[in-house]
Amino acid sequence: MNNIKKIGLILLILLAIGAVFAGISVNALSPTYKGQKLLPKLSTATLVHYDTYGIPHIYADNETDAIRTLGYVHAQDRLWQMEVLRRIGTGRLSEVFGSKMLDTDKFFLSLGIDEATKQTVANLDKNSPMVQLSQAYLDGLNQFVADGPTPIEYYLTGLEKAPFDLGDIYNTVGYMAFSFAQAHKTDPLLTNIKDKLGEAYLLDLDININPNTEWIKNYKNTKKGDIQNSIAEMTNKALGALSLPMFEGSNSWVIAPSKTKNGKVIFANDPHIGFSQPSVWYEAHISTPSYEKYGYFMGGIPFPILAHDRNLAYGMTMFQNDDIDFYYEETHPTRKEKYKSRLGWATYEKVRKIIKIKDSTDYEFTYEKSEHGPILNGIAKQIDGEQPIAMWWMYTQHKNEVMDALYGMCHAKNLNGFQAALPKIHAPGLNIMYGDSEGNVAWWASAKLYKDGNSNQTKFVLKDSSDLNAPERYLDFSENPQAINPPWNYVYSANNQPDSIAGMIYPGYYLPENRAKRIVDLLEPKDDWRMEDVKEMITDVVSPINPKIVKELNKFVSAKELSDSQRVVLDKLSTWKGENNLDNIEPAVYHRWIYFFLKNTFADELGEDMFQQFLATHLLKRTIAPMAAKSESVWWDDINTKDNIETKAQIVITSLIEALQSLENDLGADPNQWTWDKLHTLEHPHPIGQVAALRPFFNVGPYPIQGTREVINNLAFNYDDTGMYAVTAGPSTRRIIDFSDIENSMSILPTGQSGNPFSEHYDDQAEMYVKGEFRKMMMNEKEIKDTSKSLLTFKPTQD
Template sequence: MTTRFEVPGLAEPVEILVDRWGVPHLYANSRADLFLAQGFNAARDRLFQLDLWRRRGLGLLAEVLGERYVEHDRAARLFLYRGDMAEEWAAYGPGTEEMARSFVAGINAYVTLCRDTSGAGAGMLPPEFALLGYGPALWEAADVARIRSHGLFYNLHEEVRRALTLRDFGPAAEELRKVREPHGPLKVPEGLDLDVIPDDVLRVYELATTAPWSPNAPRQGLDGSNNWALAPSRTATGRPLLANDPHRPVTVPSLRYLAHLSAPDLEVIGAGEPALPGVSIGHNRHLAFGFTIFPVDQEDLYVYRTHPEDPHSYAYGDGWEPMTRVTEAIPVRGREPVAAELWFTRHGPVIRERPERQAAFAVRAAWLGAGMAPYLGSAGYMDARTPDAFTEAMRGWGAPGENQVYAAPDGTIGWRPAARVPVRRGWDGTLPVPGDGRYEWDGLLAPEELPQVRDPAEGWLATANQFNLPPDHPHEEHPVTFDWYAPTRYERCAEVLAEAREWTAADCVRLQTDYVSLPARRVLPLLADSHSEEPGVRAGLELLRGWDGTLSAGSGAAALFEVWFRRHLRPALLRRALRPLVGSGRVEEALARILPAEGSAADPRVELRLLAAPDPDGELEALLLESLGEAVDAVAGLLGDDPSDWAWGTLHRAELRHPVAALLRAAGTGGGTGAGGEAGDRAEAGAGGTGVPGWCGLGPLPRGGSGDTVGAAAYLQDFRQNGGASFRMVIDVGDWDASLVMNSPGQSGDPRSAHYADLFPAWAADEAFPLVCSRSRVREETAATIWLTPP
């Protein structure tokens, strides 16, 4: 099948070969035409997603979705890049502005075509627009760079949760809430009054950085990833292998989009976010590259003492400094525009004011500076041809912080963290600080002051967001962060990769979907000598004793362990530890504060530490058995009384929901166009009830794993998977056509496309498909041809 489009702005024709998995392979005669075609094609597959991305980021949701989004729009506008655009474009290196302009011209060409509903664009507009009653907007190139609130952000939530826990329950309770690495005593910054910080201090920040239609998505900054590289000595072919599986919200459409971009001076294939030009994870036939989050502390909450007679002046140095006011009009569908006052201090946007306490709060974020648009820094390394060129390009990388791994056909493998790390002298960023001038950043850490590794003697390297700074890193002088992820996924990767011999790309896929639970392996021996006369406890012991700790979808023991460890054992251990700290009357209040949020990245270290602690009173076994009995009863209530019928995948499932589902349900129930809130999130995916189309939900399909496993599958209170690797890639470095990939639920975001959900079953079954890139292999797999020509 061949389709042709006339596209304004093209100098010469561009050929797009779409393979049978929906991956577009774009062939152009210049970079300008290539990136224009990339924008046009991204809009062809993801127009509604692109439009929603832009509107949310720029604060333009209320314009089409109504008044209830005014607060979201105001919050988003606080976190736009507001600096000089010439400085912004220059920060990414030569050619980035031109690339963005071409890309946006392509999007606009497709938008313009779709608006011609009685001509060439008839029937092309995705159905979401008609259902919600508005049309797609045109873009400006600056939109790509100015929008910052879609990125992954680090430390601010931990600063505040730490401060509130210290305020209400003291430092010993904080030790039960969160592991800090390297560990050291917490010091409340001089001049900081913890009592002045309100519980809702981050409400506006969360409105800006969390999609309003996805209230139960993993909070940004709590998503992990895995990557590794194997040297030729570890592989079956004598070529390196590079694997990457970023963990983000599991959604429909998917977060990432695969594309192959080919021009005379550039060839790159892999994935990026559909609203951004280029490719950020993939290869360019000279190098393979991938990343995981390197959780740099790039944020601080500043607490100000405001003037008693002027709440928009704050104490700074020896005097008072006025805040800056920006007034903007927020367009609202069906109503007059709303005037929004935005206030800024020298440190950043003001997110909360407490005039009755003479206090205000602002966020300083490195990612609001020039050159920090999330992932746009990949423009600097897409066509790096040597390992040295790649690592040099990392010097200019902005946000988010990443563990970049790379591999070359000559056998080179390497790791380099890429991040702009604020220098804090005399303080460490673990808690909010006064905004009076005593706690300023002293520039950024020089890139060479971060460690890097090339060609390790072990023949492999891996990262999984764990604490991976070397022992000689000067933490006191140059803290990077104290809030790292649990090492569980890395430890399992290391265990497997250390034994790797004759590995293939398929072996890497198996590790990417590995469901061995290290917490289960460490907890199960504690039950080895336990006995009980209670029938339920006895049945639970029998089930767990015969289990190897793998959270496979078909395992009944996996279902019992997850319910037990997270829902019963964890709170029982924490209650026991909290009682002497806060008193019996406040245990439940304190427990609610320190329990990890459902659906967040898992961290079992506190519970494992409590289980390993001395037990002079011999209470631990009774606690283990009592909580296990409770868990058996709970699973029986969910899956029936017969443990032989239990299966983890019956509870733990992938059930993807389109953001429009909640919007339509709210409209259908008379609530007006809006997010739908909790009720919208509970909406059944599928047609019926309130007229929500069937394509708004996919699944359910059974899933293995958890937030603790390499095959990450974080889940919500109802066991629905909300985070993990919807995108996976393994690159056979040198034999590029032998690479493997997966992108769930499909390449297209248009519900009418055959590629909207075609990959969903294969993804849920932990499969992969070939990422072909040679012209001959692409032609073998081509299912459709698209020609873009100048008018």
């Protein structure tokens, strides 16, 4: 009966699509890349030349007209993406996808993104250049909403198009800010480990900073309730329900002239973001007599987050500082509406919200807030225990000037002007990377940092009533980690631990040294870098750390416990140099071994739910190498075998045999067939692609792909008992800008420029991306116009 129902549902969906196609031609649903259109409020006509990959090169007499045109062309390729992004932070996904998104909506509403947006927008100076240009962008976007073809996703979901406003821009920025955070995955888990197992079990986890790993160097010159299945599980479900793009990590390095063959700066950046379709970035080149920029834009945001021109280039990686904290609140013993604050008993603020649900009645709920932030109990059914837990988040607690920072960055003329914009970034914390035609290279950790008595204990749910809005002091931006024109002649970031210039360690959820070590090892000895060298480096798939982990584990392997065929595989793994190519078998053996090693070490104490949470953290990635090197640990003993005390050697050999057996079960008895291409694949998921019948139409892929976790070509995946490594996140673009040949700078997108499945540019870069290929970021006006695939002209309407 269930199969009959599924078949019936699929047929209904296919009939619905057929009805759409019958009533509307495919051409009517496609973006318009040539011809003429009227665009209100333009002062003069604008020209949009589309290149071979559908990237618009916008030529206008002034920046306002150019940005208004950008709003229109951005919307015609990405309106559905903009729609979803603006709804996340405001709890409006259930209006589109129904009750399955209710928990997601409740969670994001409780964060207060919508309330913070209202306050920010109300206080904006409507005459400021930032707001004026933002409004011009919205004018163009809304003109497409009014008269452009409706994307097919609106027909399939029954959603009506609606105009966008300034609040939608800030709500999208709010979602972006939260998706950087790691505290929600880590703090509750560590608190549970401490409370349930004891502090001894924390000693072998890599919680504190290891001074022996690769740190980013600074340089300046004058130029209590049971929350086991609560916050972590709730947020993972909320963020994963629609394959939403989450910000995961990133690489960037900027090479000074003295280390390049042509004597000019070379800039490289590849932000790591969860894969989705469409991909995160929309490329656009804007050219006016007074302003030019080649930028990467997020859906619904008018200023580029990554960009370059002929004078300077900038990009970002995630800083990974800690800007979220959780607090146990003490409720009054007889008056449940009150809690203990730093000034005495205070009354919880009650917040009432209504969520509209597609094809159902509205859902009303109320949550409470303390001085720290929203009380998460009751927000989702996963929260156990009665002791209230509040969440403090830097983004909602402080004045929001992130849009002013983006405006300042993309309008800066030089290093000093660029740096002046960065203190406006309070959250999320970003490593901002910079290089220019004058030979300057720089890196700044941009975030609102503070000193406080709790600042070294923020990886646990806190039990005091301190006020992070009034810490010991907030740091001046000059005390943030940074390096400007250092004597070693390069700057870089790989989300690893920065050194301090403020006499303190900056708390955070930094990634292990794997990528950082490889970047430094490659950059340091070479002084004649070329564009081609950097292209090879940014697609590098070698891990300097994983072979060392294998070496440490091998110390505990007794060959006599292995069969002849198993010893042959181990011998091959023992000589591995860390490559992760499609025809390698070593990555398959390594990751199966590591998974079983982790499972046999941690799962018995943690239990299944906490173990799965642990696997999803950066903490897990930081723990693998130290645990492989430790001889003694409280974690080695299996608590389920009461009469035996297991040793590391038993864990290691058992895990290896289980790994080899699982590969044989999955891929056959011949180890030569255990190649990485059979296990490591990339598919770009579209929200509508979750419907199986629509998956081939909306999703892109899957493709076998080289690379792995924590190499420069960083392709993240989850460890689980399937033994398959479906990539979830990776380089959202790869950009290389050579100031000796700016017009031949290179880039790539994971799928294509357009989010419209009827566009020829929906997936025309996908295979290039998988192969590690690049294409030009064109800036030469004559070349653009001579090779333009199509021309779209916008003319002002007549009064």
